[in-house]
Amino acid sequence: MKLDARIPSGPLDAKWDHCKNEMKLVSPTNKRKFDIIVVGTGLAGASAAASLAELGYNVKAFCFQDSPRRAHSIAAQGGINAAKNYQNDGDSVYRLFYETVKGGDFRSREANVYRLASVSGNIIDQCVAQGVPFAREYGGTLANRTFGGVQVSRTFYARGQTGQQLLLGAYGSMNRQIQLGRVKMFPRREMLDLVMVDGVARGIVVRNLVTGEYETHAAHAVLLCTGGYGNAYYLATYAKGSNVTAAWRCYKRGAAFANLCYTQIHPTCIPVTGDHQSKLTLMSESLRNDGRVWVPKNPGDLRSPNEVPDTDRDYYLERRYPSYGNMVPRDVASRAAKERCDSGYGVGSSAKAVYLDFSDAIKRDGVASIKAKYGNLFDMYAKITDEDPYASPMRIYPAIHYTMGGLWVDYNLESTIPGLFVLGEANFSDHGANRLGASALMQGLADGYFVAPYTVGHHLASRKLAKVGTDHPAFKETMYNAKDRVEKILKVNGKRTSDSFHRELGITLWDYVGMARNEAGLKKAMEKIRTLRDEFWQNVKVLGTGDSFNQNLEHAGRVADFLEFGELLARDALTRNESCGGHFREEYQTPDNDTLRDDTNFQHVAAWEYTGEGKEPIRNVEPLTFDEVKPIQRSYV
Amino acid sequence: MTAKLNLTLKVWRQVHAKAKGEFKTYKVHDISPDMSFLEMLDELNNELIRKGEEPVAFDHDCREGICGTCGMMINGQAHGPERLTTTCQLHMRKFKNGDTIVIEPWRARAFPVLRDLVVDRGSFDRIQQAGGYTSINVGNAPDGNSVPIPKTQADPAFASATCLGCGACVAACKNASAMLFVGAKVSQFALLPQGQPERAQRALSMVAQMDEEAFGNCTNTYECEAACPVGISVDNIARLNREYIRASVCSNVMP
Numbered sequence: 078m079k080l081d082a083r084i085p086s087g088p089l090d091a092k093w094d095h096c097k098n099e100m101k102l103v104s105p106t107n108k109r110k111f112d113i114i115v116v117g118t119g120l121a122g123a124s125a126a127a128s129l130a131e132l133g134y135n136v137k138a139f140c141f142q143d144s145p146r147r148a149h150s151i152a153a154q155g156g157i158n159a160a161k162n163y164q165n166d167g168d169s170v171y172r173l174f175y176e177t178v179k180g181g182d183f184r185s186r187e188a189n190v191y192r193l194a195s196v197s198g199n200i201i202d203q204c205v206a207q208g209v210p211f212a213r214e215y216g217g218t219l220a221n222r223t224f225g226g227v228q229v230s231r232t233f234y235a236r237g238q239t240g241q242q243l244l245l246g247a248y249g250s251m252n253r254q255i256q257l258g259r260v261k262m263f264p265r266r267e268m269l270d271l272v273m274v275d276g277v278a279r280g281i282v283v284r285n286l287v288t289g290e291y292e293t294h295a296a297h298a299v300l301l302c303t304g305g306y307g308n309a310y311y312l313a314t315y316a317k318g319s320n321v322t323a324a325w326r327c328y329k330r331g332a333a334f335a336n337l338c339y340t341q342i343h344p345t346c347i348p349v350t351g352d353h354q355s356k357l358t359l360m361s362e363s364l365r366n367d368g369r370v371w372v373p374k375n376p377g378d379l380r381s382p383n384e385v386p387d388t389d390r391d392y393y394l395e396r397r398y399p400s401y402g403n404m405v406p407r408d409v410a411s412r413a414a415k416e417r418c419d420s421g422y423g424v425g426s427s428a429k430a431v432y433l434d435f436s437d438a439i440k441r442d443g444v445a446s447i448k449a450k451y452g453n454l455f456d457m458y459a460k461i462t463d464e465d466p467y468a469s470p471m472r473i474y475p476a477i478h479y480t481m482g483g484l485w486v487d488y489n490l491e492s493t494i495p496g497l498f499v500l501g502e503a504n505f506s507d508h509g510a511n512r513l514g515a516s517a518l519m520q521g522l523a524d525g526y527f528v529a530p531y532t533v534g535h536h537l538a539s540r541k542l543a544k545v546g547t548d549h550p551a552f553k554e555t556m557y558n559a560k561d562r563v564e565k566i567l568k569v570n571g572k573r574t575s576d577s578f579h580r581e582l583g584i585t586l587w588d589y590v591g592m593a594r595n596e597a598g599l600k601k602a603m604e605k606i607r608t609l610r611d612e613f614w615q616n617v618k619v620l621g622t623g624d625s626f627n628q629n630l631e632h633a634g635r636v637a638d639f640l641e642f643g644e645l646l647a648r649d650a651l652t653r654n655e656s657c658g659g660h661f662r663e664e665y666q667t668p669d670n671d672t673l674r675d676d677t678n679f680q681h682v683a684a685w686e687y688t689g690e691g692k693e694p695i696r697n698v699e700p701l702t703f704d705e706v707k708p709i710q711r712s713y714v
Numbered sequence: 715m716t717a718k719l720n721l722t723l724k725v726w727r728q729v730h731a732k733a734k735g736e737f738k739t740y741k742v743h744d745i746s747p748d749m750s751f752l753e754m755l756d757e758l759n760n761e762l763i764r765k766g767e768e769p770v771a772f773d774h775d776c777r778e779g780i781c782g783t784c785g786m787m788i789n790g791q792a793h794g795p796e797r798l799t800t801t802c803q804l805h806m807r808k809f810k811n812g813d814t815i816v817i818e819p820w821r822a823r824a825f826p827v828l829r830d831l832v833v834d835r836g837s838f839d840r841i842q843q844a845g846g847y848t849s850i851n852v853g854n855a856p857d858g859n860s861v862p863i864p865k866t867q868a869d870p871a872f873a874s875a876t877c878l879g880c881g882a883c884v885a886a887c888k889n890a891s892a893m894l895f896v897g898a899k900v901s902q903f904a905l906l907p908q909g910q911p912e913r914a915q916r917a918l919s920m921v922a923q924m925d926e927e928a929f930g931n932c933t934n935t936y937e938c939e940a941a942c943p944v945g946i947s948v949d950n951i952a953r954l955n956r957e958y959i960r961a962s963v964c965s966n967v968m969p
Contacts, residue, residue: 128852143773143832144839146879147781163859199855206855208848208908210872217862235872241780242875249847256843264836287828316775350748355756358778457779460796460803463748526852574763576756620768625730626829628771629763 078333078686080699083487084188089705090170093192096488097531101538108133111537112296114281116268116323118145118251120244120518121501122302124525127250130259132530137294138251139266139283141318141631146248149304149316150521153240154361154454155224156232157204157518159197164221168229170194175706177516180226180406181481181509182658182672183680183708184339186701188488189506196527197519201233203526207246211235224514225362226406226713232515237361237453243518247525266292267631268323269559271299271330271497272552278330278497279545280552282559286631289624291560293552297542298496298533301327302525305480305502307340309639309646310591311583313477314346314359320635321642324484324503332492333684333697335505336482337642338650338660341512342592343478344410347461347471348430357476358461360454362514365403367438367447368471370394370410372431376421382432382470393417397669401713408511408659409671409713411475415592416670418474425472434470475592479517481508481659482649485684485699489532490524493684495540498533500524505682510658563623566633571616575633578613582606582636582643590647595663599651603644610640645685645694652696655679667710676708719745719806722814723758725770728827731834735827737816747807751794752777752784754806771830779803779943782878785885786831787818792882792941800880800943820881822890824927835881837927838895842879844923845916846899848908861907874901876944886941889930894938896924897950900957914961921958 085096103111111134115126118140126138140148160173173194178185201219205211211233212220221230235242254260265286272280272293280295306321307313328334345365347358371390378385393413395402405413414431417423424430439447444467448455455466462472483505490498490506501521508516589602613636621627655675656665665673674680682699720743728735742758749757752774759769775783779800786801788794794804809815817831825833863871875898883894900917903909909916932951939948961967 124852131851142775142781142783143835144879146839146842147775147783149776149781152776152778152780161858198858201858202855203850203852205858206848206850206908208871208875208903208906210868210875210902210906211858212872213863213865213868215865217864217868218859235875238780238876242872245875249842250850250852252839252843253847253849256845262839264839287834314778316781317777318775351746353746353749353753353757355750355753356777456798457803460779460799460805461750463805463807530852572764574760576760618763620763620766626771626832629759629769 078493078695078697080333080485080493080684080697081487082186082699083489084186085488089187089191092188093195100531100535103534103538105133109135111135112137113298113300113533114294114296115139115300115302116281117148117302117304117503119148119150119302119304119501120247120521121525122148122300123244123247123251124522125300125302125500125529126260127247127254128526128530129533130254132534136254136260137263137296138260139263139268141265141267141286143264145251145262145264146245148244149319150244150518151241152316153518154237154359155363156222156234156239156515157200157243158224158231158515159201159233159519160194160231161198161201163219164230166229168231172229173197173231176227177507177513178509178706179711180513181511182674182711183509183703184657184701185507185509187703187705192528193507193520193523196523199527200519200522204243204246207249209235209242209246222363222366223404225365225404225410226513234363237451240518243522247522268326270326270555272555273330273494274545274549274551275543277495277540277542280547282556284563287626289622289627291556293547293556295545295547295552297537298498300498300500300529300533301484301503302500303503305483306642307477307480309582309643310477310586311580312349312354312357312587314343314357317356320638322635322638325638325642327484327492327494327497329687330494331687332494332497333485333686334645335485335682335684336649337646338653339481339510339658340477341407341479341481341659342411342475344407344414344475345433345473346476346478347458348425348427348474358457359476359478360458360473362407364433364451364454367450368403368433368435369437370403370431370433372417372422372424382424382434391422398713405713406511406513411592412661412670414475430472430474432470433473435466436470439467479512481505481510481512485682489535490528491532491536496536498529500529510660563630563634566617566619566637567623567630569614569617569619571618573616573618575617575619575629575636578609578617579636579639581609582639585609586643586646590650593661593663594650596651599647602647603651606640606644606647613637613640649683649685653679653683672711680708717811719747719809719811721745721809724814724816726818727770727830729829731826731828745806747805749806750777750802751788751804751806752802771832773832774802777802780878782880785820785880785882787820787885789816792820792886793943798943798945800878820885822884822929824890824892824929825881825884835879837929838879838881840927841892841896841920841923842899845912845919848903849912863907867905871902871905874898874905874946874950877946878944880943882941882943883938884929886937887930888935888937889933891932891938892924892929893932893951893954894942894946894948896920897954898946901950901953904953904957913957914965914967917954917957917961918967
């Protein structure tokens with residue numbers, strides 16, 4: 078497999094303009110002759126569907142939820158970055174670019190990140206014009222706050238509900254196109270496979286989750302905007318429905334899957350309380366702006382937190398990282414919490430938590446000010462834990478939150494399958510080995526509003542695409558394959574629920590492919606996953622029929638794919654013999670437990686190629702070059 | 715650690731939209747008070763699967779109170795007994811050992827039942843499609859700070875914009891009215907300068923679609939506000955009425 082990133086020539090700050098000038102255009106009157114499929118309606122999907130329809134293409138959009146507005150982008154809390162420099166604090170496109178590349182531990186493409194930073198300001202303008210109610214100052218201008226890994230204030234926000242407001246903005250734009258008849262919306266549909274004709278992505282197979290019917294849809298391009306794979310770990314901050322199925326099916330059709338081992342563990346989540354737990358809840362990283370993280374100085378200190386005097390507290394982030402303090406990047410903060418807990422300083426009944434304390438901020442700014450900034454987060458914490466965070470510190474622990482890895486795409490966001498574009502969290506491209514806070518919303522919307530509308534057009538204008546309808550034999554064949562797999566799950570009729578398989582997979586991944594990984598553990602994980610997968614196909618119990626509304630069947634299908642995917646995740650982690658960002662291999666660390674990269678051997682993207690059932694996948698490599706920034710040992714001290 | 719709960723559940727079961735539904739009674743044991751309501755239903759479902767009975771279908775996704783997917787009538791209250799709380803954020807510590815809990819889907823003509831506790835809220839999407847947006851194409855936006863919006867105006871617009879679209883307001887209303895939902899969206903744009911160009915048309919189109927979907931009228935009982943998990947105020951209904959009159963009487967936009 079040849080990986081051509083198609084990075085445009087010219088100086089870094091002119092590449093995107095150069096690329097746009099070179100790209101072929103579809104004339105206004107011809108656009109209506111092209112059909113485009115968009116799978117997923119989060120920030121990336123909804124924004125892409127709306128913008129492509131505005132241009133005049135016929136768009137069909139699909140989501141598994143009951144409404145496109147439910148996609149999990151809606152749960153993003155903290156904010157969205159943009160290099161507006163409204164605060165006059167020295168921000169610039171270059172600085173956002175540099176901090177994103179550094180935050181990603183020098184494992185992303187310079188050209189992609191620069192483009193992301195350069196369109197970031199347009200995103201804010203677009204969202205404001207849509208009526209997104211961003212936080213504002215009394216004078217009426219937009220407000221900003223700061224986020225981890227950054228030394229300027231460039232994050233725009235809508236209280237703790239930024240993702241919700243941005244998604245509703247994109248949903249509104251898409252609704253307008255639905256009303257105009259340019260987008261046809263298909264909710265409660267699950268994509269089960271990609272249809273290829275002559276080596277090009279030409280359609281999809283979906284299952285209607287209400288009736289159980291299989292449907293085929295043909296198009297000239299397919300955009301996958303289906304989010305990340307964090308639910309492989311079972312306990313995660315993802316929505317319960319988030320899954321890897323669509324991306325995994327595309328992998329099996331020839332799309333390379335890249336850098337799976339870059340998984341983000343978010344430091345400020347509400348700790349696990351018991352075996353019944355179905356998901357973990359994140360609280361925005363913005364809390365670290367005013368909250369101070371600490372554990373008792375003495376291991377096993379059982380006093381209630383308010384009784385521990387300042388002299389007996391270890392504000393370990395401030396101690397270790399004096400210049401960034403509590404605002405170090407997520408991977409650094411998460412590992413530090415794990416290290417403290419593993420060393421016996423953890424708090425709470427599980428001893429797997431650290432304190433996030435607002436008492437100083439409340440003393441300084443008053444309860445009202447803290448309430449205005451973080452009220453909804455505090456309420457959420459109180460609801461889940463039955464404790465009052467205004468009165469005593471919150472307990473937090475890291476949890477799986479985002480995946481930087483995803484389907485490999487070139488500069489045009491096109492996968493290794495021509496005509497298959499991948500946007501948002503589903504692709505691997507912009508965050509390297511670690512994503513900075515408030516950059517996911519930025520990337521999803523950049524891809525959908527400002528990149529795909531150009532690059533998809535180029536694909537349509539420059540390739541000769543034969544007329545293909547759903548009567549083409551490839552559609553029938555792909556549909557029967559998808560159907561067979563679903564029927565096979567129903568026929569197992571074993572004894573274990575799909576949920577119990579999912580939980581067991583999650584524990585294996587968390588234990589061996591979690592915050593700290595090593596060779597022996599990763600090998601063990603692969604072995605365990607293989608065994609579990611075999612058992613799944615012998616012993617899973619799924620009730621009901623395939624031709625009805627059957628949530629149990631939906632879940633089992635997703636778990637079956639996670640069981641295949643999990644092994645590749647461990648394999649990717651095993652073959653990357655270095656530590657970087659969200660991938661921490663115990664064998665490769667600095668004396669102060671930080672990530673130790675190996676730029677000589679691993680300054681590359683690993684893109685996995687499917688070779689067939691039961692066969693070893695091939696690890697392809699795309700070297701990363703840094704012309705503008707010099708990779709350094711990341712330091713937040 | 716509080717003691718575990720043993721509960722009796724009366725759950726609405728209905729195989730598909732056209733089938734006749736009925737309540738079925740189930741017992742659940744050893745429920746931790748720290749469980750969310752949906753985790754309690756997960757336990758029930760795992761137990762049902764092990765026994766060879768089809769699990770109870772219910773909608774849910776984010777389980778952190780923001781996506782608006784979940785929602786059921788719990789002892790006759792939309793999203794259950796705790797105020798300002800979605801079903802997924804309701805915890806079992808709000809119930810007592812030995813309680814009987816009656817669980818039903820949203821009941822409204824505009825929300826037909828698909829299966830068990832799952833309803834079709836497509837009518838909400840269609841109302842939004844009728845005008846819940848500003849008509850601005852990508853590429854046309856002026857600088858974000860070009861129009862200052864005072865905080866005193868931005869904050870109420872934000873408060874209206876936080877509606878989850880869960881449908882609790884409709885389910886709680888004896889008339890199954892969608893006025894709070896529509897009022898919230900119309901208000902968000904009526905309060906912002908960006909919403910002004912289409913202000914009259916938006917109010918008329920969204921109300922027309924609401925009527926077409928067979929939602930009932932508002933008779934000011936305020937059950938909607940009481941049931942709303944994010945505290946959308948009935949002021950939004952008053953504003954919707956004003957906006958509608960303003961659009962009908964003072965504008966030249968045709969309904």
